[in-house]
Amino acid sequence: MSILENITSKDAIALEEKHGAHNYHPLPVVLSRGEGVHVWDVEGKKYYDFLSAYSAVNQGHCHPKIVNAMTEQAKTLTLTSRAFYNDMLGKYEKYATETFHFDKLLPMNTGAEAVETALKICRKWAYEEKGIAENNAEIIVCENNFHGRTTTIISFSNDPVARKNFGPYTDGFIKIEYDNLSALEEVLKSNSNVAGFLVEPIQGEAGVYVPSEGYLSGAKALCEKYNVLFIADEVQTGIARTGRLLATCGNCSCSDKHCSGIPEIKPDILILGKALSGGAYPVSAVLANDNIMGVIRPGNHGSTFGGNPIAAAVGMAALEVVKDEELADNAFELGELFRAELNKFIPTTDLVNSVRGKGLLNAILINDSEDSSTAWDICMALKENGLLAKPTHGNIIRFAPPLVMTKEQLLDCVSIIIKTLQEFKN
Numbered sequence: 001m002s003i004l005e006n007i008t009s010k011d012a013i014a015l016e017e018k019h020g021a022h023n024y025h026p027l028p029v030v031l032s033r034g035e036g037v038h039v040w041d042v043e044g045k046k047y048y049d050f051l052s053a054y055s056a057v058n059q060g061h062c063h064p065k066i067v068n069a070m071t072e073q074a075k076t077l078t079l080t081s082r083a084f085y086n087d088m089l090g091k092y093e094k095y096a097t098e099t100f101h102f103d104k105l106l107p108m109n110t111g112a113e114a115v116e117t118a119l120k121i122c123r124k125w126a127y128e129e130k131g132i133a134e135n136n137a138e139i140i141v142c143e144n145n146f147h148g149r150t151t152t153i154i155s156f157s158n159d160p161v162a163r164k165n166f167g168p169y170t171d172g173f174i175k176i177e178y179d180n181l182s183a184l185e186e187v188l189k190s191n192s193n194v195a196g197f198l199v200e201p202i203q204g205e206a207g208v209y210v211p212s213e214g215y216l217s218g219a220k221a222l223c224e225k226y227n228v229l230f231i232a233d234e235v236q237t238g239i240a241r242t243g244r245l246l247a248t249c250g251n252c253s254c255s256d257k258h259c260s261g262i263p264e265i266k267p268d269i270l271i272l273g274k275a276l277s278g279g280a281y282p283v284s285a286v287l288a289n290d291n292i293m294g295v296i297r298p299g300n301h302g303s304t305f306g307g308n309p310i311a312a313a314v315g316m317a318a319l320e321v322v323k324d325e326e327l328a329d330n331a332f333e334l335g336e337l338f339r340a341e342l343n344k345f346i347p348t349t350d351l352v353n354s355v356r357g358k359g360l361l362n363a364i365l366i367n368d369s370e371d372s373s374t375a376w377d378i379c380m381a382l383k384e385n386g387l388l389a390k391p392t393h394g395n396i397i398r399f400a401p402p403l404v405m406t407k408e409q410l411l412d413c414v415s416i417i418i419k420t421l422q423e424f425k426n
């Protein structure tokens with residue numbers, strides 16, 4: 001079979017089943033095209049994408065401006081490695097650091113690599129700037145976190161499926177309850193070896209857990225008090241997803257109407273990935289100011305592909321789209337509408353307990369046990385009705401469409417979701 005030949009869904013799934021490692025459990029739909037908020041399967045059926053590749057495709061599928069930047073750069077220069085300079089990286093770094101208000105950017109490719117990078121920077125800062133004795137630095141993380149899949153990162157996961165039998169694990173992490181400031185202060189008060197606090201502004205993979213109002217600013221204030229770096233993993237929440245450029249947004253001059261403008265939740269280290277490329281290419285980054293990023297010197301860290309010219313061109317275009325199309329404001333407004341519409345429906349059904357989220361990062365909680373297949377079965381029914389979503393953990397379904405959606409499209413999606421839930425029989 002030639003790879004250029006058309007393939008049926010059934011055959012494509014069978015090929016992956018036979019020749020691919022079984023490290024995912026996909027919904028049985030085989031996509032071959034995407035545009036804006038829509039994707040099409042190989043049989044030509046059209047769907048609303050309500051996952052957006054885990055919020056990588058915030059700018060919509062195949063955004064022409066991003067695709068153009070990528071193809072033009074691909075025709076010109078793709079990779080030099082960082083052994084030499086390239087003419088795109090500096091421009092992108094200037095643009096991104098001005099956008100997010102940091103002195104420096106360190107380019108990587110995937111989210112997990114960027115998290116690893118942030119952890120390394122934090123530890124090095126602890127030894128060289130804070131004065132913690134070598135090998136004693138500890139980093140506080142939260143229960144039910146998701147930060148990626150490397151051995152170090154899964155060392156502090158508490159998801160047994162992600163963790164078991166991958167040991168021995170990396171030391172130096174302290175796990176505390178999410179959304180609990182006294183738990184954070186207790187550790188900070190009693191342990192002078194703490195170097196950083198790594199946190200997701202909203203826990204996406206865990207099921208879109210939105211912390212209490214004031215949690216992030218409170219955590220940031222505690223970190224400042226104890227000279228500990230506040231490290232925000234905005235791989236999923238960043239780039240307009242939650243209705244602002246960043247979920248920790250503040251101290252920036254973005255023009256987002258709904259920007260909090262609270263300067264004290266500016267992270268010491270910001271981790272971005274996913275939508276930093278609009279889903280076109282693996283692009284991730286760590287941002288920090290000179291007093292922190294300065295600990296990284298030639299040879300300390302790197303990546304063959306990190307900061308390549310295509311990534312730089314794509315990253316810049318992807319950020320420009322977010323600004324030009326005011327995607328943060330759109331996500332804010334459509335998110336309010338989405339939750340309001342679902343909140344009108346939820347009292348009329350036994351199937352859904354609640355809806356929660358911020359901007360266009362939302363989830364519904366299915367009224368069934370965590371190990372039931374109800375959420376999966378609902379996603380199968382949604383697929384039949386032309387909308388693709390995926391359960392996160394057990395009985396939670398995440399709804400995260402591309403941010404380029406119109407109000408009419410969103411209301412169309414709301415009616416698909418409500419109709420599916422109304423007709424759903426276990």
Ligand SMILES: *Cc1c(COP(=O)(O)O)cnc(C)c1O
Nearest residue numbers: 110111112146147148233235236
């Ligand atoms: C997806 C994600 C990551 C990991 O990104 P990869 O590109 O899959 O390595 C890290 N942190 C958060 C919060 C994520 O959602």
